[in-house]
Amino acid sequence: MVKRKTGDKLGDIRRATIAEVVECRSSAASVIAIAKRAGLAVGTVYRYYENKEQLLRAVYLAVKTELHNAMMTAAAEASGSKAKIRSMWFAVLARHKGLI
Structure with a gap:
């Protein structure tokens, strides 16, 4: 496993967590799988959480x-x-694209 010394570790963990939960559900998600997705050591995840x-x-x-x-x-x-609801809807859709 490649361990990064720099970068956005919390962002990597967050993106990996979202992807793992989407794929496996929260009950089946594991810290080991999340760390692997993030390209980090499990201990690094436990350093933050x-x-x-x-x-x-x-x-x-x-x-x-x-x-x-x-x-x-x-x-x-x-x-x-009407414009507020439309703007809110499109903001959610735009934000959703950036979550995973």
């Missing part, structure tokens, strides 16, 4: 927060209910 539950919760909350912020920003920039 105490356990699998904390990792899944942190990634879920980060994704949820980013989607909420994207929707609220889009809504604030539009006028009228």
Whole structure:
């Protein structure tokens, strides 16, 4: 396994976690598989997260927060209910493309 000394380790872990949960469901996802997807040692993941539950919760909350912020920003920039909803919808779709 290639271990990176630089880069966005938290981002790599997050992307790997999302991909693993999408593919295997959260109950079947493992820290070992997530670390492998991220190209990191398992110990590196545990350096940032105490356990699998904390990792899944942190990634879920980060994704949820980013989607909420994207929707609220889009809504604030539009006028009228129809335009706000349309802007929010497209913001979610655009953000979704960047999650995996």
